[in-house]
Amino acid sequence: MTREMGASRHGMMKGVTAAIAMACEGEAKGTQSLDHRPAAEIGSAQGPRVQAQRNFGRLLDRQEEQPSVEEIRALANRMAETPETATDGPADAGMAFLGQFIDHDLTLDATTRLGVAAGRVEDVENFRTPRFDLDSVFGAGPEVDPWLYGQGGEARGLAFGRGWAAGSLGNPLDLQRNCNDRALIGDPRNDENLFVSQLHGRLFVARYNELLAEETGSDEERFEAARTRLRHEYQNRVLTEFLPAVVAPSVLDPMVSGARAGHLPGPVHWGCAPDMPVEFSAAAFRFGHSMIRQSYDLNDAHGTVDVFSPINRGFSPVKREHNLDFARYFGPAAQKSRSIDTRIVRALIELPPNVVSDHPNLAERNMLRGQHTFCLPTGEAAATALGLDVLDPSPDVEALKMTGRTPLWYYLLWEAEQFGGKLGPLGGTLVAGTILNLMLRDPGSILNLPAEASQAVARVA
Known part of the structure; x- marks a missing residue:
């Protein structure tokens, strides 16, 4: 004013x-x-x-x-x-x-x-x-938000790009979608453009499913282990790739050094x-x-x-x-x-x-x-x-x-x-x-x- x-x-x-x-x-x-x-x-x-x-x-x-x-x-x-x-x-x-x-x-x-x-x-x-x-990916977990997950042997896997629900076009790299083509994800905003939609699905949902397949033990143990691994990979990417790409090193470097200490x-x-x-x-x-x-x-x-x-x-x-x-x-x-x-x-x-x-x-x-x-x-x-x-x-x-x-x-x-x-x-x-x-x-x-x-x-x- x-x-x-x-x-x-x-x-x-x-x-x-x-x-x-x-x-x-x-x-x-x-x-x-x-x-x-x-x-x-x-x-x-x-x-x-x-x-x-x-x-x-x-x-x-x-x-x-x-x-x-x-x-x-x-x-x-x-x-x-x-x-x-x-x-x-x-x-x-x-x-x-x-x-x-x-x-x-x-x-x-x-x-x-x-x-x-x-x-x-x-x-x-x-x-x-x-x-x-990553609550935007996992929601509150398979018990609270089961619509994000599979069934039977895939009960701990995140739904992604499979069958009729992968949008009306059946794209295996698209987000899982309902019959109205709405994405089944933890935060609907991550479908608001092509770029963040693909990033959410391929760098996080698909990556989690890869990590889950590598784990052994009970369903719950596999879920917790794979989710923790994905969270840490994500945090490492934020620390080592995203922040250095957008913050001047003279500002960022002392802050990261302090945070690590x-x-x-x-x-x-x-x-x-x-x-x-x-x-x-x-x-x-x-x-x-x-x-x-x-x-x-x-x-x-x-x-x-x-x-x-x-x-x-x-x-x-x-x-x-x-x-x-x-x-x-x-x-x-x-x-x-x-x-x-x-x-x-x-x-x-x-x-x-x-x-x-x-x-x-x-x-x-x-x-x-x-x-x-x-x-x-x-x-x-x-x-x-x-x-x-x-x-x-x-x-x-x-x-x-x-x-x-x-x-x-x-x-x-x-x-x-x-x-x-x-x-x-x-x-x-x-x-x-x-x-x-x-x-x-x-x-x-x-x-x-x-x-x-x-x-x-x-x-x-």
Whole structure:
């Protein structure tokens, strides 16, 4: 909102400022403002036994004064990628969709409304477990979610690409589907596009079934052993492939070293941080939207397919001829993601009506969610609160006279531009710190394994 929309001459707030302030009134301050920490900090003997929190929380104080809808829209409209500004980044194309999978495995806000202040974030439920436990793949297990699993001799195997239920097209590499072609998976969002659908099915469901076939013992013993192995492979991929692909090494390396030693370094007081900070879920971990390409090569027969092509309509069967060639998404021959920066491809600036009914600019949606739904601090305020250098404004922010009031999501992208297309000190701290913190708090994670067992996982992966 503009500064003119603050307090009136009678001392009363008006407009959006008042609405946001009233909705957030009484909300707890961020954990960085608290003068105490909980007894069970990460790195302590009690740390790994901290129960996963099934709600959201704040790292930093909420902020009442926010840019207006009009200012956010104007900034978002300046973010459209052009042929002159399109830049490939260092990350493989598949990393953007692995990030989407990670997001769906850690967080699901199903109750707040875009641009409407959420009130106390501590009262907003997270419908995913904030752990790298693959509940988006396994659900609550075969007893609670039997529709994810087989029957008889395959009672512990995950249903995948078999028979009539593999979509109406019978693709053996498609997700298992019901008679309405809806995917039978732990999180329905993992069928919203071709890329995350194939990743979910082939890198996780099919891989688990391979691991299950290698195990011996009772059905329950085989299930637990294969699930644990897949979780550790997944966590190792996050640690050794995903984070290095998206976070600048000067930021990431000390954090990973600290995490492997059992204690994350600052500037965040990770011992009293919530499991799922809204700074992460509503801003920082949405950086992947800037990595999306306008088009992708699927395989030898289908090159240069638009990201919103009918081939990629989501929530529908995948034809055999559209199965991804994963060598084009991960590894030395992979096409690249776009650089993490303040440019977004046209397809995301103009989302089609079948994807959203209003606010079709994804950049605008991200900033409205962060600044108006969750009252996040601006990028400048967040950097100041954590004792980091504040960036000079981007040319677009300066042109719109928004200096000092940059939406957090945009600020993190602008920061990444200064760090070679990877997340910098603020963005990298919020993303890598939250991820590593969750692993440290999980007694079964790869970071809490004995050194020999952890090294064995890395060798296998």
